[in-house]
Amino acid sequence: MQLDPIVSVFSDTELCVKCGLCLPHCPTYGKTLDENESPRGRLSLIQAWAAGQLEATPALLTHIDNCLLCRSCESACPANVPYGRLVDDFRQATTTIIKRPLASRIKSIAIGITLQSPRLQRWSALANRIFSAIGLMQSFGLSETAAGLPEMYEHGQWYGFHSALGKETAKVALFLGCTAELADAETVTAAIRLLTRLGVSITVPSEQGCCGGMALHNGDGKGFAKMKRRNLLVFQNSEFDTVLTFASGCGAVLKEYESHGFNSKFIDISNFLAELSWPDNIFLESLSAKVIVHSPCSLKNVMKSDRHPIVLLKQIPGIHVESLIDVPNCCGAAGTYLLNHPEMAHALREDFLVKIKACSPDFIATSNVGCAMHLRAGLKQNGMGHVQVLHPLVLLERQLAVKSNNPSPLRSIS
Ligand code: SF4
Numbered sequence: 205m206q207l208d209p210i211v212s213v214f215s216d217t218e219l220c221v222k223c224g225l226c227l228p229h230c231p232t233y234g235k236t237l238d239e240n241e242s243p244r245g246r247l248s249l250i251q252a253w254a255a256g257q258l259e260a261t262p263a264l265l266t267h268i269d270n271c272l273l274c275r276s277c278e279s280a281c282p283a284n285v286p287y288g289r290l291v292d293d294f295r296q297a298t299t300t301i302i303k304r305p306l307a308s309r310i311k312s313i314a315i316g317i318t319l320q321s322p323r324l325q326r327w328s329a330l331a332n333r334i335f336s337a338i339g340l341m342q343s344f345g346l347s348e349t350a351a352g353l354p355e356m357y358e359h360g361q362w363y364g365f366h367s368a369l370g371k372e373t374a375k376v377a378l379f380l381g382c383t384a385e386l387a388d389a390e391t392v393t394a395a396i397r398l399l400t401r402l403g404v405s406i407t408v409p410s411e412q413g414c415c416g417g418m419a420l421h422n423g424d425g426k427g428f429a430k431m432k433r434r435n436l437l438v439f440q441n442s443e444f445d446t447v448l449t450f451a452s453g454c455g456a457v458l459k460e461y462e463s464h465g466f467n468s469k470f471i472d473i474s475n476f477l478a479e480l481s482w483p484d485n486i487f488l489e490s491l492s493a494k495v496i497v498h499s500p501c502s503l504k505n506v507m508k509s510d511r512h513p514i515v516l517l518k519q520i521p522g523i524h525v526e527s528l529i530d531v532p533n534c535c536g537a538a539g540t541y542l543l544n545h546p547e548m549a550h551a552l553r554e555d556f557l558v559k560i561k562a563c564s565p566d567f568i569a570t571s572n573v574g575c576a577m578h579l580r581a582g583l584k585q586n587g588m589g590h591v592q593v594l595h596p597l598v599l600l601e602r603q604l605a606v607k608s609n610n611p612s613p614l615r616s617i618s
């Protein structure tokens with residue numbers, strides 16, 4: 205019997221046995237206690253829609269749209285329901301039916317275009333400083349984005365080949381993602397310095413592009429396919445066995461590219477560093493500081509690497525490392541979610557801010573740039589702007605010491 209294509213695509217909704225074990229792990233259910241805002245409820249809505257029993261009304265679409273795609277439910281599900289894939293497919297199938305408010309769509313389009321162009325990112329970083337100073341970012345409703353950006357960071361030339369310092373122990377490629385220039389420059393520079401000092405040669409292909417995550421999660425299947433093709437061309441048949449990612453949101457998307465053997469090439473940089481044997485002449489200088497490690501949902505639920513940043517940071521002598529284990533849910537950033545659902549994004553972040561305030565740390569270490577921006581903005585707005593939010597490897601690189609002092613491997617921008 206030939207299955208209807210819609211029924212076939214969504215047949216995995218039937219794997220859900222409605223046990224409800226996912227409910228305590230769902231941030232939107234936790235905040236609303238509404239079953240329509242839970243994984244089980246959303247799966248039931250998609251199932252009924254695919255079977256033709258429910259119309260794709262704005263109310264139904266909004267329940268699915270409210271999902272953060274944090275995938276905590278997937279990690280808890282005993283029936284292995286591919287929840288994330290089902291929601292992405294549903295959003296793609298219904299993308300023309302739901303229309304977000306015009307202002308929200310303009311913001312998403314403007315951010316999408318900016319992130320595709322390093323030159324535009326450089327200009328927008330500069331414009332952000334000027335416009336923030338005169339209050340224009342607030343007028344455009346972008347004060348959150350402005351507050352979340354790190355200080356402007358002067359960096360060297362990233363693209364091309366960076367040779368290992370000393371004996372070469374590994375060769376890798378580095379995936380930058382589309383936000384590196386604007387929001388994560390210090391992380392990229394620290395990654396190149398740290399890896400080369402540890403004997404790792406790095407290639408940073410200039411032809412790489414955005415992972416496509418924002419397009420995928422917003423129902424733009426064509427846009428996602430285009431970005432995926434571009435990255436497959438760059439990385440699939442290349443000589444690298446390992447491609448390192450440092451923004452876990454990108455890593456999670458790349459890991460799920462459907463291409464034979466390709467996804468296994470992608471490793472989160474903390475995972476790689478934790479498993480690498482470090483040269484004997486490298487050590488970490490002591491740091492008397494308290495660090496809270498934030499585990500992004502993408503690192504925890506998809507990359508399954510949330511323990512590695514903690515393992516690495518604990519190698520720094522004198523450091524006090526704490527993880528936010530009693531705040532298990534998403535911080536609310538979730539890609540562009542915080543732009544389209546600011547109320548839920550702020551409510552979820554509030555739980556983290558309360559805990560951070562109680563711990564009074566010097567640093568928050570997080571492996572995803574979107575979470576870093578969201579938390580940084582919240583800290584600034586709550587009188588905790590002195591707490592630095594950074595990638596764990598930035599902290600590691602700052603403490604790196606070499607017994608023979610070699611110069612920095614980064615070339616300057618020509
Ligand atoms: S992905 Fe996250 S927000 Fe969405 S249903 Fe699952 S747990 Fe809830």
Ligand code: SF4
Pocket residue numbers: 219220221222223224225226227243244247277280281282283284285
């Ligand atoms: S845990 Fe899995 S099977 Fe159980 S209700 Fe949630 S999605 Fe369904």
